[in-house]
Amino acid sequence: MLRISILALLSMTTMAGAVDLKTTVLGNPTAYIPPQCYTKTEDKAGAVHNPCQTCHTYPRHPNYVRDADLQTEYAFPGPALENPWRNLFVDRRAELAATNSAEIRAYVRQDNYHDAAGGIALAAKLADPPADWDVNGNGAWDGYIPDVQFAFDDEGFDRRPDGSLTGWRAFAYQPLPGTFWPTNGSTDDVMIRLPEVFRQNADGVEDIATYKTNLAIVQALITRVDVAIEPTDEAAMGVDLDRDGKMGQAEVVKFAFAPLDGITMHWAGRAGVDGAELAAGLYPEGTEFVHSVRYIDPTPEGIQMAARLKELRYMVKTDWETYADLEETALAELKEDNAFPDRTKQFFGSSETGVPNTFGWRLQGFIEDATGDLRPQSFEETVFCVGCHGTLGVNDDSTFAFARKLGKEAYRGGWYHWTQKGLAGTPDRARADGSGDYAHYLRTNGAGDEFRANAEVIEAWLKAGKLPPEKEAALAEDIGPLILPSPERADALNAAYRMIVRDQSFTQGRDATIAPVDGTVWRELEQDQPTGIEEIAQPWYKRR
Structure with missing residues (x-):
């Protein structure tokens, strides 16, 4: 069996704070396998937890990636068996205890997207990109230049200072269970833009x-x-x-x-x-999505999106893939995995032009540098994003959020930005079997995150690992109390993530964990090791 030491791989990367944006060599060849996939699904008492079902499930046509079996085994290639996400095992408690609450709140309330004049700071910098950002050396930025104003009207349309439309429209949705709940680290939003025609x-x-x-x-x-x-x-x-x-x-x-x-x-x-x-x-060819990932702002009015961006993620559909094309791609990847289980996936592109997935989309991103300003993501940091927006059973044309958009019964029909109305008061999503999506996740996972590291959710919502009926009833009306953290937890999560920013160690993980998670996360696995999950959970949507 092929085995490569992760320590050796990490030695290939640059020193903290000095990120090479021009290299396309992966220090971690399996950067596309997210940290959550290393979760121990069996606890010390023998109870089985299933956070895997959120992503690995039976797909809806025309997604031909049937990966529900990954709920039952860790089917990793050899190079991934040693967990590369070392930031999960860092103990940040001492530094967090010394962090001043007012100071970290002041930090997250600084707008690092707009400049002092209200323009887009990153767009201005990309108009004449620094030499170390200009991968092909042509003196121009050949990728996406951020153009979202974050100035939304009453219908969710983004508008320029002169009132004209940028084409972007914000929509509200129930966040995917687990990692994307604000109580687990970040607030976020998603905007869609269709081509001009x-x-x-x-x-x-x-x-x-x-x-x-x-x-x-x-x-x-x-x-x-x-x-x-x-x-x-x-x-x-x-x-x-x-x-x-x-x-x-x-x-x-x-x-x-x-x-x-x-x-x-x-x-x-x-x-x-x-x-x-x-x-x-x-989606039609040319569809674009922008996804801002932000810190958490605990205000007197409640938990809100912070002004400071952690990341700005972008994806565009560059090619129209027919059903036959999509099926052929999915089957080819399945054949490759079966024939060469230790062979890692190959990726192309660059930090400047983005990284294509195999289903017609190109992804690109921007992330904080050590001082808190936004910079382009490196090639490896972008491969991390492609891992989820591709070969997953839960995806709808490589995306997550739009299939979970709120409907006509919601505020403004679901066409609004979270700064116009927050998550509080949003009902749980009804699953195909009639149960609540978040309630189902709590019941089957026995926790509010993949790592089972969120003690606040466990203590407030679960009794001996079970979801009480009255809690489930409350959740059906309002998901806010579950997925929004306390102000104290928000401060801790913000400060923990800022430590990763200052180290520029995103290639070792970008989850804002507070204490080492050895108790619930594997440092090393055996290939095809059973998860202990015997009954494959069904998806939230109706299978077609």
């Missing part, structure tokens, strides 16, 4: 009504359900949205996609005229 009417003129209609169509395609809309003139859109056979006023986009039976949907406006590609479960 989807924002124009049939005459090629920018039209917000057409754009809203096409976003609703995308939502129907990804969620595979009907989507309520404001009364919309179907004649102006050029499409029978409610499929009633008449071009009248529609108040719903009906989901219907069975092309072999001649049943399909159509885009509104110019995208419909041009015949842009459309398929259930897929």
